[in-house]
Amino acid sequence: MLSTGVLTLLFKVSCDQPVNIRGFCCPLGDICFTVTNDPKKSVSCIDALGTTSAAFPTSTAASFSPSLSIIQNAEPALLFSPEKAWNTTQAAAGSCGSSTFHSTDVVNATVSFNYTGPSVLLNVMTSPQGGVFAVFIDDTQIMNRFDTFDADQVKCIRRQYPPFPSLVPPGFGSRNSHSITLMHYGPSTLAPNGTVSSVVQLDSFAVPQFNQNVSGNSRVVSKAHIVVFVVFQLFLVSTVSSQLFQISSDF
Incomplete structure (x- = not known):
């Protein structure tokens, strides 16, 4: 489950172009959209089956638009x-x-x-x-x-x-x-x-x-970057888990 979540965070498509909203992105292959007058709080993603979910902040992932x-x-x-x-x-x-x-x-x-x-x-x-x-x-x-x-x-x-x-x-x-x-x-x-x-x-x-080639800035997400990202995410999960265990022990 952790690996799936990490890859979902890694591969994103920016909402800047589809709905002109900065700072949010959807999983690669999904569609960004907004339906309210307060787009910064209502950016959503919809996948190939029509399932809707909230967009992620772009700071959590590499963000790019497919060609x-x-x-x-x-x-x-x-x-x-x-x-x-x-x-x-x-x-x-x-x-x-x-x-x-x-x-x-x-x-x-x-x-x-x-x-x-x-x-x-x-x-x-x-x-x-x-x-x-x-x-x-x-x-x-x-x-x-x-x-x-x-x-x-x-x-x-x-x-x-x-x-x-x-x-x-x-x-x-x-x-x-x-x-x-x-x-x-x-x-x-x-x-x-x-x-x-x-x-x-x-x-x-x-x-x-929808592949790893990036439109516009010719950026390519390599396997090495994926490995580094996964290791970093595993490190964060491990650190947070240790801190939570320490807090529970104190009580």
């Missing part, structure tokens, strides 16, 4: 169905980073992507013509109304799964290979009355690379 493997919308790894229902268009201002979009106005048209790892990011665009996506992970519908309608502007929306809005796909935590499918559901309920058509636009997918 991302970006899958652009034109890459062959993506399966569009029916293929003729999807069009390639030049990216507009406010894109998530791609030079083109894949868009469709055909209801029930889908795009699917197979990935490896505990997490996937979805990048789509809003627009005044934006429709609604249904989102499936491992053939389980986890979200039936991902709304991309915005009456005022075209902008990027990013979503990461997990956390799952409602249902966790059966057996999700026991597999490392997964699939995500987006299906054009139809017009948004926020669109003007009488709207009968809509367009959904895919920018890209991204898969976090």
Whole structure:
């Protein structure tokens, strides 16, 4: 049990980037988030099964953010169905980073992507013509109304799964290979009355690379560092236990 706890403390992902909060971090592979107006007291982590726990102070661990493997919308790894229902268009201002979009106005048209790892990011665009996506992970519908309608502007929306809005796909935590499918559901309920058509636009997918290579500062956590950290933690546990024993003996 001690070894598991030590490794959990060692491998962290910083909350600085996901929720712009300094001083807190989550276990590597988990997602940082906050849902209140007092984020310094409410930073939480959620794992691949949707289990929520409090974030740790960054002072207890090495803190870093994993790199991302970006899958652009034109890459062959993506399966569009029916293929003729999807069009390639030049990216507009406010894109998530791609030079083109894949868009469709055909209801029930889908795009699917197979990935490896505990997490996937979805990048789509809003627009005044934006429709609604249904989102499936491992053939389980986890979200039936991902709304991309915005009456005022075209902008990027990013979503990461997990956390799952409602249902966790059966057996999700026991597999490392997964699939995500987006299906054009139809017009948004926020669109003007009488709207009968809509367009959904895919920018890209991204898969976090949860390994020991560190993004940004090229820092690598070596086995030697792990050994030193574990020994140090064992020393602390031993010292605290001795002190507690001494205190109990005094009484």
